[in-house]
Amino acid sequence: MQRRPGGSMHLFDAGRRFYGGNAIVAGGLPLAAGLALADRMRADRRVTCCFFGDGAFAEGEFHETANLAALWRLPLLLVCENNLYAMGTALDRHEAQTDLAMRAASYGMVAWAVDGMDVEAVEQAARRAAEAVRAGAGPHFLELRTYRFRAHSMYDPDRYRGKAEIERWKDRDPITRLLDRMREDGGPVDETLAGIERRVAAEVDHAVEAAEQAPEEPVEHLLHHVTSAAREAS
């Protein structure tokens, strides 16, 4: 049977405080603000981290969330992966001001633009920001300036940019650069990497097998946990 993948949108694990993706672009932002507000009201010293793209930055939900997060000084870390394209629309075709960190700062929160092609720079900025948020310094915003080598999804023919542009960015592939740097430092980088790749491949195979062997959800369950009028009418 052919299954159409819903993709990363449907991963969720509340037990690990992983509240999943959202099929609505920017839909995760107000939810993240709510989680951060709950932590603050319960005096839990936690940081809620919300990832989204440059496409989401263009949505009203981002701006409403940024405003309330700053106003209420929520323990929220907003991480914008600016890969220059919202699906097929280039950032400079839909935004008059493309400096996203600067715009986030205008809400009254600390905002940094980071080289998103540099793993260590991202790690350092994320650590610093998370520590500051946890210490009560209010929301922080990171603009990770990066690029997407592949199409937005399997249904995207990727005709909105030239191959030369993609190749130019590939020269700065963050994983290749990190591995090169680690090789320069010495150590069994390639053996370690091969081991990690073997372990991950086995874990993925195991997960796929478990999912394929799991029973199909019966159609009667379709409206479980649905509280709308549609359910009451049924």
Ligand SMILES: Cc1ncc(C[n+]2csc(CCOP(=O)(O)OP(=O)(O)O)c2C)c(N)n1
């Ligand atoms: C509210 C809403 N509008 C439009 C869409 C269709 N859509 C899906 S992904 C996407 C672009 C999102 O851009 P970005 O967040 O930058 O993601 P990237 O293209 O980098 O993967 C759009 C417009 C949607 N899912 N939700």
